[in-house]
Amino acid sequence: HEGNNGVNQEREGYAQNRGESEREDTLTNRQGHPISDNQNVRTVGSRGPMTLENYHYLEKITHFDRERIPERVVHARGAGAHGYFETYGKVGDEPVAKYTRAKLFQVEGKRTPVFVRFSTVIHGSGSPETLRDPRGFAVKFYTEEGNWDLVGNNLKIFFIRDPLKFPDMVHAFKPDPVSNVPGPVGMFDFVSRSPEATHMITFVFSPWGIPANYRQMQGSGVNTYKWVNAEGNSVLIKYHWEPIKQGIKNLTQEEASKIQATNDSHATQDLYEAIERGDYPEWELCVQIMSDEEHPELEFDPLDATKLWPTDQFPFLKVGKMVLNRNPENYYNEVEQAAFGTGVLVDGLDFSDDKMLQGRTFSYSDTQRHRVGTNYLQLPINAPKKRVATNQRGGQMSYYVDKAPGQSPHVDYEPSMTDGLVEASQTAKPHQPHYDANLVRQKLERTLDFKQAGDTYRAFEDWERNDLINNLVGALIQCDIRIQDKMVEYFTNADEDYGRRVREGLEQAKRNSDATARERAVADAEQMGHEADPY
């Protein structure tokens, strides 16, 4: 037959392969059968028809037909890299143990392997990386106590503060469900009825909504977490990643559009190439700490993800640094199948009562069981780099039993009088918050929807403010007048000048489009030989 000695004759070794039963690099199928012809299906005579028992062909094509899993419902476009986190053993000037007993932080210089996935949020896995969007910044720490995922974004706040609004928000931001054309109308329709989004919109429509690449951007846990120390005492925590070596760089819309004209993968390419040439990106992990209480003295609620914690009251305290120094060997296996979740914490790290954090925590592993499969935690990228012993068995793609060495394979339950796994002894003092309140449906009382948006607007540099106004006007001009009016009202609540500039920008844009329409009508009339008086 004309198998491998046909098309591949020139490659060294192929000719010799003929006749030899098997070598190290011999192609096989997944049953381990050597494949001697990978060029021709089996047919009745050279012209066919083909027969149905072509096992190699059927295995190959049916696997190919299933090469894609559903893409992430959000954050579908991403890039990833491996590296390590090194702790300073301190938080600011104090020993870290004062606030958390999490082992990965305790001993200065201790390194924990990490895998990071950066992403855009709204559009599909093939969308350009220059689009205006927050950027995902998800870190998986493979700690000695099991995995910790810090699933963050580049921006420090979020659009909403209640998880019930998340599916509607994402629908509003995604392309139109009928035409599949993306645009700002749904987004601003939703946001004009969600005043808490004013601050986030101010960031996203400024150059901060288009980071220059993944290396030159910050990261943030956004939600409020807790740290718990050896006595079981807790503090509230916000996490921040600062790109110490690379600095921060954002793009104007014009700069981004130029890149987008020639490259839809510039951020993935930038990260990959930097690591390949040994220019490893680094971030410093900082935390802000607040005592674990409601803080009635503050104008905002510490559990509100739409708020920044003012750094003059709650300074950034350094905890350690992260270096990314290794590219994935296979994009699909490591980046596409990676699964991060806000529920993945180790002892000494805890949830706060932030309701959005709790809503997220259910959502991540739920979607991953659908997206990757029931046994997604057995995949090497998701499995902890430490011993795992559970009684979870079966399910699609189960390929090993995670039992303890010597454990009876018959006892896949607990408790047992005879064998099987046993509970860990509780050594650390538990953190046991006390609750006494009615079960209600109510928003946080201290909404403060506009003040920080105004502070942010005033803190921008001139070029950032100019770009923000241009981008907002360009988007809002496409929206219903009721949406425009409401958004101008919100921006005015944030800052008089902010609202005025957006309103004037919209008025000017309308005059320009009226003038263009008039010119076009005049030109049409002239062409038809009529007198030019369209109105």
Ligand code: HEM
């Ligand atoms: C991805 C839900 C808010 C950061 C996802 C995914 C879901 C989700 C379902 C897809 C996960 C997957 O397929 O593996 C939610 C819900 C939210 C919320 C319900 C609010 C109620 C946020 C916020 C942040 C964030 C506030 C930033 C702190 C991310 C990141 C990813 C992601 C970075 C991508 C993780 C990766 O690279 O695999 N989110 N999200 N999300 N989310 Fe959220």
